[in-house]
Amino acid sequence: MLRTKIYDHFVLLLGVFIMMGPLVVAFMTSTFDHVLIHKEGMQVGWGGKFIETYSTVLSQQGGFTGEVTGWLMTQNSLILGIGFALGKIVVSMLAAYAIVYFRFRAATFCFWIIFLTLLLPLEVRILPSYEVVQQLGLLNSYTGLIVPLIASATGTFFFRQFFKSIPNELVEAARVDGAGPMQFFFDILLPLSKTMMAAIFIIMFVVGWNQYLWPTLMTTDESYFTLVRGIKQIMQIMIGADIPKYNEALAMAMLSMLPPALVIIIFQRMFIKGLVENEK
Amino acid sequence: MTTLRIKNVFKRYPNGAEAVKGVSVEVGDGELVVFVGPSGCGKSTLLRMVAGLEDVTSGEIELSGRVVNDLEPAERNIAMVFQNYALYPHMTVRQNLAYGLKNRGTSKSEIDSKVEAAGKLLQISDFLERKPSQLSGGQRQRVAMGRAIVRDPAIFLFDEPLSNLDAKLRNQMRLEIKSLQRRLKTAAVYVTHDQVEAMTLADRIVVLNNGLIEQVGTPAEVYSRPDSTFVASFIGAPPMNLLSATLTDAGAQLGDQVLPVQTSLRGDVQLGLRPERIKISQSGSGASIEVTIVEELGATRLVHGIVGGQNISVAVDAELPVPTGQAVISFRPDDAHFFHATTGRRL
Amino acid sequence: MNKAQFGSPWMPYLLLAPQMLIIAIFFLWPAAEAVRSSFYLEDPFFGTGTFVGLDNYRDALSASDYRRTAIFTGIFVFLVSLLSLSIGLMLAVSADRVLRGKSTYKTLLMWVYAIAPPVAGLIGVMLFDQHIGPLVDFAAIFGWDYRIGVNYWDTGITMIIVATWKQIPYNFIFFLSGLQSIPKSVKEAASIDCSSQNRRFWTITFPLLAPTSFFLLILNIAYAMFETFGMIDLIVKDQPGNSPVTLVYKVYRDGFRGNDLGGSSAQSVILMLLVLVLTIVQFRLIEKRVHYN
Ligand SMILES: Nc1ncnc2c1ncn2[C@@H]1O[C@H](COP(=O)(O)OP(=O)(O)OP(=O)(O)O)[C@@H](O)[C@H]1O
Numbered sequence: 001m002l003r004t005k006i007y008d009h010f011v012l013l014l015g016v017f018i019m020m021g022p023l024v025v026a027f028m029t030s031t032f033d034h035v036l037i038h039k040e041g042m043q044v045g046w047g048g049k050f051i052e053t054y055s056t057v058l059s060q061q062g063g064f065t066g067e068v069t070g071w072l073m074t075q076n077s078l079i080l081g082i083g084f085a086l087g088k089i090v091v092s093m094l095a096a097y098a099i100v101y102f103r104f105r106a107a108t109f110c111f112w113i114i115f116l117t118l119l120l121p122l123e124v125r126i127l128p129s130y131e132v133v134q135q136l137g138l139l140n141s142y143t144g145l146i147v148p149l150i151a152s153a154t155g156t157f158f159f160r161q162f163f164k165s166i167p168n169e170l171v172e173a174a175r176v177d178g179a180g181p182m183q184f185f186f187d188i189l190l191p192l193s194k195t196m197m198a199a200i201f202i203i204m205f206v207v208g209w210n211q212y213l214w215p216t217l218m219t220t221d222e223s224y225f226t227l228v229r230g231i232k233q234i235m236q237i238m239i240g241a242d243i244p245k246y247n248e249a250l251a252m253a254m255l256s257m258l259p260p261a262l263v264i265i266i267f268q269r270m271f272i273k274g275l276v277e278n279e280k
Numbered sequence: 281m282t283t284l285r286i287k288n289v290f291k292r293y294p295n296g297a298e299a300v301k302g303v304s305v306e307v308g309d310g311e312l313v314v315f316v317g318p319s320g321c322g323k324s325t326l327l328r329m330v331a332g333l334e335d336v337t338s339g340e341i342e343l344s345g346r347v348v349n350d351l352e353p354a355e356r357n358i359a360m361v362f363q364n365y366a367l368y369p370h371m372t373v374r375q376n377l378a379y380g381l382k383n384r385g386t387s388k389s390e391i392d393s394k395v396e397a398a399g400k401l402l403q404i405s406d407f408l409e410r411k412p413s414q415l416s417g418g419q420r421q422r423v424a425m426g427r428a429i430v431r432d433p434a435i436f437l438f439d440e441p442l443s444n445l446d447a448k449l450r451n452q453m454r455l456e457i458k459s460l461q462r463r464l465k466t467a468a469v470y471v472t473h474d475q476v477e478a479m480t481l482a483d484r485i486v487v488l489n490n491g492l493i494e495q496v497g498t499p500a501e502v503y504s505r506p507d508s509t510f511v512a513s514f515i516g517a518p519p520m521n522l523l524s525a526t527l528t529d530a531g532a533q534l535g536d537q538v539l540p541v542q543t544s545l546r547g548d549v550q551l552g553l554r555p556e557r558i559k560i561s562q563s564g565s566g567a568s569i570e571v572t573i574v575e576e577l578g579a580t581r582l583v584h585g586i587v588g589g590q591n592i593s594v595a596v597d598a599e600l601p602v603p604t605g606q607a608v609i610s611f612r613p614d615d616a617h618f619f620h621a622t623t624g625r626r627l
Numbered sequence: 628m629n630k631a632q633f634g635s636p637w638m639p640y641l642l643l644a645p646q647m648l649i650i651a652i653f654f655l656w657p658a659a660e661a662v663r664s665s666f667y668l669e670d671p672f673f674g675t676g677t678f679v680g681l682d683n684y685r686d687a688l689s690a691s692d693y694r695r696t697a698i699f700t701g702i703f704v705f706l707v708s709l710l711s712l713s714i715g716l717m718l719a720v721s722a723d724r725v726l727r728g729k730s731t732y733k734t735l736l737m738w739v740y741a742i743a744p745p746v747a748g749l750i751g752v753m754l755f756d757q758h759i760g761p762l763v764d765f766a767a768i769f770g771w772d773y774r775i776g777v778n779y780w781d782t783g784i785t786m787i788i789v790a791t792w793k794q795i796p797y798n799f800i801f802f803l804s805g806l807q808s809i810p811k812s813v814k815e816a817a818s819i820d821c822s823s824q825n826r827r828f829w830t831i832t833f834p835l836l837a838p839t840s841f842f843l844l845i846l847n848i849a850y851a852m853f854e855t856f857g858m859i860d861l862i863v864k865d866q867p868g869n870s871p872v873t874l875v876y877k878v879y880r881d882g883f884r885g886n887d888l889g890g891s892s893a894q895s896v897i898l899m900l901l902v903l904v905l906t907i908v909q910f911r912l913i914e915k916r917v918h919y920n
């Protein structure tokens with residue numbers, strides 16, 4: 001018994017080392033001076049330039065046009081993360097409600113159309129999607145950034161599954177009590193779905209925050225850049241420089257990671273629930 | 281010979297909960313001992329320590345003369361039947377029965393013959409190729425029993441094996457377990473919180489309360505000579521009446537009533553009277569009772585009333601007339617039990 | 628679906644409108660466009676196209692570049708899924724067993740899930756950087772002259788490592804919740820029936836996890852195919868040159884950088900068919916999953 005205990009802790013510590021090690025090294029290196037990093041490689045320890053580097057990244061005007069700051073990108077990331085999560089929840093809850101609780105002719109047809117979206121991730125239809133958004137004049141806008149990402153219907157399936165698990169007696173009781181579809185939705189279904197909504201929100205926030213390909217294509221105007229999108233910009237500037245600002249690139253990486261990391265750690269239980277149930 | 285010896289065993293869980301606080305019990309060869317007690321009293325914990333599923337904090341567990349504290353469950357030669365059966369869902373019934381034998385290196389032909397025999401014994405031969413999910417609750421229960429039997433262990437451990445069955449099936453399985461255990465002559469520990477199950481199954485009963493043993497004895501002993509008010513009220517249904525009384529030269533004083541008893545004890549006590557040992561009649565000699573409610577239980581009636589300001593219940597044969605209003609009760613003096621007024625120990 | 632249902636003539640349509648509208652505009656239209664343009668040869672400068680039938684498909688499939696990319700994608704998907712699944716499982720099994728520090732381990736092992744793929748790519752690029760990367764020094768100990776961005780396979784290995792690293796938390800979480808849904812008493816019954824922990828794992832735990840594993844396998848394949856885009860983009864730094872890429876990345880590169888709309892669309896459609904197959908397999912598995920309960 002003791003032997004397995006030691007083995008388990010060894011495996012887990014090794015796992016923690018592999019998973020967290022790169023992050024710790026990246027963070028530590030970001031507190032050093034870029035010239036020193038260039039000369040001596042990535043660092044383990046405390047470089048003492050934490051405040052300097054991070055405040056530079058957050059506030060300094062950067063980018064090609066010199067207008068975008070880390071702080072602005074953080075705001076854009078928040079808009080994308082929250083907008084995506086909220087949009088997805090609202091749209092998919094309404095759709096799932098219609099599919100599960102209403103009898104109507106086109107139900108099967110709508111269901112299959114929604115199902116179809118699961119087949120094609122954005123990545124494989126990226127080019128025509130871009131053209132459509134371009135034709136609609138939505139490039140460089142929050143609408144163009146967020147709405148197309150909502151098209152995939154994972155959320156709808158999730159809520160459909162959840163609604164179907166709610167006992168039938170509840171609708172029947174509500175109808176006996178004279179509740180119409182609106183009252184039923186707001187007075188009964190919505191309160192019951194609270195934890196599910198929170199769990200899905202957490203997952204979708206992280207997914208939205210971490211979007212990369214779509215924002216990269218959609219936004220050429222730097223004032224719409226998100227942090228994750230900005231990483232690429234930084235790389236491109238870095239390649240050109242004599243002594244790349246490794247520290248600032250890593251600081252940016254750390255900043256872009258912090259909010260989603262905090263969210264999943266603080267709401268760990270809900271996050272796991274949302275993740276595991278969402279994929280079923 | 282004793283099969284199992286539990287010596288002064290303590291159990292403290294990592295969260296600080298003290299589930300077992302010093303228990304010593306022995307189980308003889310072929311004996312069926314029942315651990316009974318209210319929920320949370322530590323009976324499962326004790327059983328699981330015997331199985332090796334929980335570490336022993338201090339004390340010793342000895343199986344067939346060998347201290348097994350540090351042995352893995354599989355090395356202890358025990359078999360266990362779980363409350364929810366714990367069948368392996370991905371294996372057929374046959375594979376479920378064979379699994380433990382296979383891991384012990386039993387030969388294929390021996391496994392086959394043992395599985396067939398157990399299947400016959402438990403009447404599950406027809407389902408051997410089915411998965412557990414395709415069986416009813418009662419059938420699963422039998423498979424769980426079968427899995428224990430084929431192993432031919434030194435001792436069977438049962439943790440509330442019948443509590444997931446409906447009442448009728450439970451009574452039937454109870455009888456089967458008893459006759460099976462008699463036939464196999466294998467020692468067994470059976471955990472339950474149901475005192476009826478304890479009384480009917482046990483060779484000896486161990487009554488546990490709050491991590492400690494209250495009493496050990498045969499069902500008859502525990503019923504007729506409970507060591508404490510706890511045992512008195514836990515064993516027997518309906519439970520024993522416990523009345524605060526003062527013993528004087530005249531008898532037991534309850535408010536304005538005096539009940540005749542035979543004892544040299546004096547002073548404040550708790551007087552125990554089994555409802556079924558009290559006689560009640562509309563008139564005659566005895567203490568007077570004011571009847572409040574009568575419950576019909578079929579074969580008997582339970583008459584509730586007030587004697588000397590205290591509640592009391594009396595079981596009456598259903599064929600006797602129903603007493604109403606003021607009536608009188610009487611009992612044989614040696615049917616009265618006396619317990620310490622504050623500690624509740626038998627005097 | 629035997630729900631007690633409301634019957635309103637217009638309400639369900641109103642409720643479905645937002646979802647259907649978004650799907651129609653941002654999904655059906657582009658998807659149809661992709662299929663259409665895969666049969667055309669488009670002139671990017673004049674926006675005119677000529678119908679060429681299956682030419683685009685033939686060209687795409689017969690190009691040596693495509694085959695090379697397909698082979699790399701196959702290897703990449705296989706290794707990333709295999710490695711991240713097995714490491715995730717190993718960690719989950721240990722995390723399920725330990726009593727002390729369980730939640731700390733869980734938190735620390737989960738953390739990387741929050742990282743965006745391109746950010747993971749950035750960290751990977753730095754760790755394997757010629758000048759500053761500690762892992763290059765580590766490889767040098769074994770006489771391995773690690774050159775990311777220069778050597779095809781060194782770059783590919785970086786991608787595999789980073790993609791695996793990023794996916795481990797996901798598999799870990801699923802396996803752990805799968806392990807925790809095995810009833811405690813079944814594990815205990817097994818510990819009475821079988822003394823070897825190893826054997827117990829392979830005869831009881833693993834078969835009971837099988838549905839989770841199959842299901843995760845599909846999700847991992849989808850991850851390695853599609854979600855690694857950002858990471859690859861960062862690692863190849865927009866200068867693919869002699870760097871390996873996946874099929875999805877090639878669709879993007881041919882379409883946006885190479886302006887080969889027809890070819891890119893044909894590749895999209897091939898990928899769509901692939902996903903279709905994956906989804907069908909996945910649904911078969913979901914049906915199968917039911918039988919244990
Ligand atoms: N794993 C555990 N960790 C901490 N405390 C525990 C654990 N298991 C049981 N306990 C505590 O130990 C005490 C005894 O529990 P046990 O399961 O032995 O009770 P029991 O007599 O079997 O009750 P029941 O009839 O409800 O099954 C309880 O107070 C319980 O809360």
Ligand SMILES: [Mg+2]
Pocket residue numbers: 323324325
């Ligand atoms: Mg118990």
